[in-house]
Amino acid sequence: MTSTIDIRVLTTIEEMNEMQQLENAIWSGEGGIPVHQTITAVRNGGLAIGAYDQGQLVGFSYGFPGFKDGKVYLCSHNMGIHPEYRDAGIGASLKNKQKEEAAKLGYDMLTWTYDPLETRNGYLNLSKLRAICSIYVENSYGIFEEGINKGLPTDRFKVEWWIHSRHVAERKPVSFKEGAERIPWKHGQTGPVLVGDLSVPEADEILVPVPKAFQSIKLEDMELAMDWRMKTRELFTKLFGQGYTAVSLVRSEEGPVHHYLLVKRSELDL
The missing domain is CATH 3.40.630.30 (Gcn5-related N-acetyltransferase (GNAT))
Incomplete structure (x- = not known):
């Protein structure tokens, strides 16, 4: 096609x-x-x-x-x-x-937002294009009454795409090491569930789980969908505040979750 x-x-x-x-x-x-x-x-x-x-x-x-803080960039508002x-x-x-x-x-930098729980977009933006994210925006557009975003806070990742950087030029998705710290989850009755006290570990690499099929969860169990929204909001806000940056969406062939890979922003070649 x-x-x-x-x-x-x-x-x-x-x-x-x-x-x-x-x-x-x-x-x-x-x-x-x-x-x-x-x-x-x-x-x-x-x-x-x-x-x-x-x-x-x-x-x-x-x-x-x-334009912000003396920097001109292209705000890539929408893609469909x-x-x-x-x-x-x-x-x-x-x-x-x-x-x-x-x-x-x-321009040397482009920025846009997307829902971090929509993993199709996460894979394109971070893994394929090699944009990065260290900014979490809570309820960016308010709560919609209709459409695919109905009923949930419209939280968003605000990504940066440094188009002339070595990070972008490398093209390949960023991989993780076997010793990467993993945020725990478990199988629930209607889908995967984040567990634990949502404390943020100190590690070179951190893997944060997100549902593979968030829209299906929204249709089947809105309470679970809201649980994912609020818990991932807390996790990403903490991690970004401690200097971590999301650099890749690691897809899994098995199980109901994919993972975001986060590393220290200071380690990136931007």
Whole structure:
């Protein structure tokens, strides 16, 4: 499927309309970004990338300029792929094109947010693209009444993608050593459960479990989903506060959890 996909920069009002329509289709009930905003952004340092299959927009990424603490960066606000085209490598293609075009515009860092309990996104952002995260945002967008985020605080990882760094240039997912410290979990009646007092160990590498199928847990046991949200919030906030950074999502073939790998930020070549 990906051999037929055309990845290109979006610049026209017509293309912004296509992007808004796809956004509405993917996140039904949450509302798309107004075209007057997206077209203004791409005319002033922003960047929209589209993925087309035979002239039909099936994926996009959209970002606008950000500025904080004297630093200019590209805030990659949104990326969406039509459900029929997921797991086909389009997300990585969109981000790599975004990196290429952002470099042309003079950016050296891109940032965006995602739900750390959505492991598909975690694997793309950290393991494949080699972005990093040491910022946890509690309830970033409030609690939605509809859509896939209904009913839970919208906690997010805010990642940094240092596109000219050696860390990103290495490309391969960051691996962990056998002696890495593991946060414990156990099997519950409706899914995996974090256990223990959530104390944070001191180690060179720490593995934090997260559910493989968080959306399924939300459908079957909302109380367990909330338990994962609040406990991982506590864990990641503590770990980031102690200088750790999430650098990879380690997928497991067996069992109901994957793991985030965290290392000391000071050890990274950024």
